[in-house]
Amino acid sequence: MREIEFRGKIAGAEGFVYGKLLAPLASGNAYIAYDVNEVGSFAYISRSEKVDPETVDQYTGLKDKNGKKIFEGDIVNCKFFDKKITGLIEFIEYMWAVNDRKNRRLYQLNEVSNIEVIGNIHENPELMEGME
Structure with missing residues (x-):
């Protein structure tokens, strides 16, 4: 199975963040969680960044x-x-x-x-x- 990962340019800053896409792009907002711990069917998000929705790309x-x-x-x-x-x-x-x-x-x-x-x-x- 292939790894599902996204990247997005950090809103108002330089550089990209890589991880799981949290917010649907249709809302006009996008967040990528990059410090996620998965235990069974639960995911614990420690860190995420707001990204420019126009820059969200899939791996x-x-x-x-x-x-x-x-x-x-x-x-x-x-x-x-x-x-x-x-x-x-x-x-x-x-x-x-x-x-x-x-x-x-x-x-x-x-x-x-x-x-x-x-x-x-x-x-x-x-x-x-x-x-x-």
Whole structure:
């Protein structure tokens, strides 16, 4: 079973927090608990942070070639057979995909190799230039 984890940029501060999403995004608020102790069917939350709902991304369950967790919203370099791709990780049509916006192609995340996270759309929007 894959690990369910989210990240979000801390509201009014620098950096991200990683953990369990507490508040539904539809409410306009989002909190991520990052110090959670689970005992049986109970979860005890020691610490949480309010995050910007626009920056909440889900973990794909996969890691890049350097062991870094791959999240929705990450910008990656990878290969599809012999073709080098720079794309955005998105959840599309019930699957995690690398969206190569430049060539208007989608590649299933499990079909690409040598994937490396080079940034994310929240902290590194300049990496998206040339992809549109």
